[in-house]
Amino acid sequence: MAIKRPKVAIGFIVAGVLMVVFGTIMCFVVPLVIDDQIVKNTVIDPKxxxxxxxxxxxxxxxxxxxxFFNVLNPAEILKGEKPMVEQRGPYVYRKQCQKENITFHPNGTVSYREYRQYHFEPSMSAGNESDVVTIPNMLVLGASVMMENLPYVLRLMMSATFKTFKEGAFLTKPVGELMWGYDSGLVDFLNQYLPGMIPTSGKFGLFSEFNNSNTGLFTVFTGKDDIRKVHRVDSWNGLTELPYWRTAQSNMINGTAGQMWPPFMTKESTLPFYSPDACRSMELVYQRPGEMYGIPLYRYVAPKTLFANGTDYAPNEGFCPCRQSGLLNVSTCRHNSPVFISHPHFFNADPVLLDYVQGLNPSEEKHGLFIDIHPQTGVPLNVSIRLQLNLYMKKVSGITETGKISDVVMPMIWFEENGYIDGPIVNTFHTNLVVLPTVLEYLQYILIGLGLATIIVAAVVYHKVKAAQKEPVKGSHGLETKKKSISTSD
Incomplete structure (x- = not known):
């Protein structure tokens, strides 16, 4: 039995060495295996x-x-006084998106149209679609600015047309009609005699183009040939560059379609995406790390230069003609209507814009946009895109409906599109991307630690057994000498 003990100790030493080696190999192999699985699962593939x-x-x-920015003093505004507004809402709509006409191409791209529908959610709203609010009349004030440089006679004729259809500078209507459209004799008249002047041939509403519509034909890379290109837009409506802006850089279609990004992001990575509603590409930048449901994330936000004018940020010169920083002039892709996009309440905009309108109170927490993204997969966990629609209005000679309105960029509405992962998807995400890698990481360290402990203990046991084997030999020799001594004395 004593002979076997050293062999058992040696066996444990070998086992310990194998555990250390296997654990060390796992340190290098496990991350590669996880990354390989992420790549396989990130590719746009029905499998x-x-x-x-x-x-x-x-x-x-x-x-x-x-x-909505409900106008409190429309009569005074027509006399040249400063506009006063109060925020009304939110009016919340559940957004449903579905991609259709999905077609995969041999060059590693896929085309689709994404259709969207909106359904009012009374329980989440601070009012009903029947609530009545007052906002600037885009048909009158927008058309007036568009006709500012036309012959005076034409402006008089347009003013007479407004009077014929009883259209004034401000609208007071239910939220539902302002959102999704209302019947207008003026719209029918303009479509008949000035086709293309306004973007609708039916009811006129701020979001009439959004509901039951699609965002255009997107063609994006699947990532099959190069995972770094996954979700990146190859073309939109057949275009590889836009026709709206003044420079090639401004007309570039950059990044993804704004829903997912390539995996393996770092803090130096940015989130570029193309927005058909904003008629341009935009880019968010890293702000801070965070966590959601135990899942690590990076928060990306809009840089202050996003809507800066060409004077404050030279690369934005292509989006001009510009006004104050914080405003994006989208008139070129909105039938030349004097419409501007900004952050809500003119957050991150030139402070002078706040001086022109009473009732605004910007803050980053309420009005800054952000995307929380899982950097390892490029999948957004929490999204909040907040934008404001503004109308440039002013007095136009010959059009009496504009009264003595002072030049002002007037906020009309702001909206937030937000979503977050929830339910079974969270559990799957947490299991596959947090729990499993953590278990494997701990397992490799446990193997290394257990292996080292086994080696040390087995080595100690081995040496003790060897020492114990030698001691009995010395003891038996002493006993034999003692016996011989006793025999001699006898």
Whole structure:
């Protein structure tokens, strides 16, 4: 039995060495295996059940919250006084998106149209669609600015047309009609005699183009040939560059379609995406790390230069003619209507804009946009895109409906599109991307630690056994000498 003990100790030493070696190998192999699985599952491929379903149908809850700037002093504004507004809302709509006409191409791209529908959610809203609010009349004030440089006679004729259809500088209507459209004799008249002047041939509403519509024909890379290109837009409506802006850089279609990004992001990475509603590409920048449901994330926000004018930020010169920083002039893609996009309440804009309108109170917490993204996969966990629609209005000679209105960029509404992963998707995400890698990471360290402990203990046991084997030999020799001594004395 004593002979076997050293062999057992040696066996444990070998086992310990194997555990250390296996644990060390895991330190290098496990991250590679996880990254390889991420790459395989991130590719846009119907075989990838979870990620393909998320990409195709966006199963997570997504909502649009709309806030109206109710005008409190329309009569005074027509006399040249400063506008006063109060925020009304939110009026919340559940947004449903679904990609259709999905076609895969041999060059590693896929084309689709994404259709969207909005359904009012009374329980989440601060009012009903029947609520009545007053906002600037885009048909009158927008058309007036558009006709400012036309012959005086034409402006008089347009003013007479407004009077014929009883259209004034401000509208007082229910929220539902302002959102999704109302019947207008003026719209019918303009479509008949000035086709193309306004973007609708039916009811006129701020979001009439949004509901039951699609965002255009997108062609994006699947990532099959190069995972760094996954979700990146190859073309939109057949275009590889836009026709709206003044420079090639401004007309570039950059980044993704704004729903997912390539995996393996770092703090130096940015989030570029193309927005058909804003008629341009935009880019968010890293702000801070965070965590959601135990899942690590990076928060990306809009840089202050996003809507800066060409004077404050030279690369934005292509988006001009500009006004104050904080305003994006989208008239070139909105039938030349004097419409501007900004952050809500003119957040991150030139402070002078706040001086022109009473009732605004910007803050980053309420009005800054952000995307929380899981950097390892490029999948957004929490999204809040907040934008404001503004109308440039002023007195136009010959059009009496404009009264003595002072030049002002007037906020009309702002809206927030937000969504976050929830339910079974969170559990799957947490299990596959947090729990499993953590278990494997701990396992490799446990193997290394256990292996080292086994080696040390087995080595100590081995030496003790060897020492114990030598001691009995010495003891038996002493006993034999003692016996011989006793025999001699006898």
């Amino acid at each position: 990838n059940d979870l990620t393909y379903t998320m990409w195709k149908d966006i199963p997570v809850p997504f909502f649009m919250s709309v806030y």
